[in-house]
Amino acid sequence: MERRVRGSVLNAYLKYIRVKWGEGGVKACLKDLGLTHDFKDGEYYHDEMRENVLRWLSRTKGREYSQDAGKYVVKNLGILAWMVRFVNVQTLVEKFPQNYSEVYTFGKVTVDLSKDKVIAFRLYDVNRIEESCLSWLGVCKGALEMTNTKGDVRETKCLVKGDQYCEFTVDYE
Numbered sequence: 001m002e003r004r005v006r007g008s009v010l011n012a013y014l015k016y017i018r019v020k021w022g023e024g025g026v027k028a029c030l031k032d033l034g035l036t037h038d039f040k041d042g043e044y045y046h047d048e049m050r051e052n053v054l055r056w057l058s059r060t061k062g063r064e065y066s067q068d069a070g071k072y073v074v075k076n077l078g079i080l081a082w083m084v085r086f087v088n089v090q091t092l093v094e095k096f097p098q099n100y101s102e103v104y105t106f107g108k109v110t111v112d113l114s115k116d117k118v119i120a121f122r123l124y125d126v127n128r129i130e131e132s133c134l135s136w137l138g139v140c141k142g143a144l145e146m147t148n149t150k151g152d153v154r155e156t157k158c159l160v161k162g163d164q165y166c167e168f169t170v171d172y173e
């Protein structure tokens with residue numbers, strides 16, 4: 001399966017860089033990666049571009065920004081941003097697998113709500129680099145914040161480290 005991602009995600013990462021380091025930051029990133037900035041929100045691009053932007057962030061700015069960027073992106077992606085104001089965290093996570101496949105053409109996400117006050121997200125064939133895992137950690141944390149849910153998120157299994165999939169466990173109140 002071709003690994004592609006919607007332009008809206010790439011644009012949200014670039015927007016994060018712009019907010020943090022200004023237009024100069026975006027230019028430096030695009031120049032370093034040999035990219036031209038004309039991603040269209042509704043079109044699909046090679047997911048390698050997303051990975052490269054994340055690698056660039058981690059390499060030039062610091063590892064901690066991978067997570068921060070994921071948090072920013074989930075809060076600024078149109079689809080989720082307007083919706084979550086009206087929902088609790090359970091409703092949001094139930095919609096997550098479908099939202100995922102609208103944005104990414106590869107991999108699969110499942111949500112396990114079988115335990116009380118615990119949510120387990122499993123990402124199959126999604127992450128190939130550690131920075132991507134960290135950005136998903138940020139996405140989960142951002143989702144908690146957006147729904148005013150108190151809780152904690154950990155990556156409890158990781159494809160990059162040899163597990164069958166990446167698993168993010170959310171313990172919430």
Ligand SMILES: [Zn+2]
Pocket residue numbers: 127133155157158159160161165166167
């Ligand atoms: Zn992982």
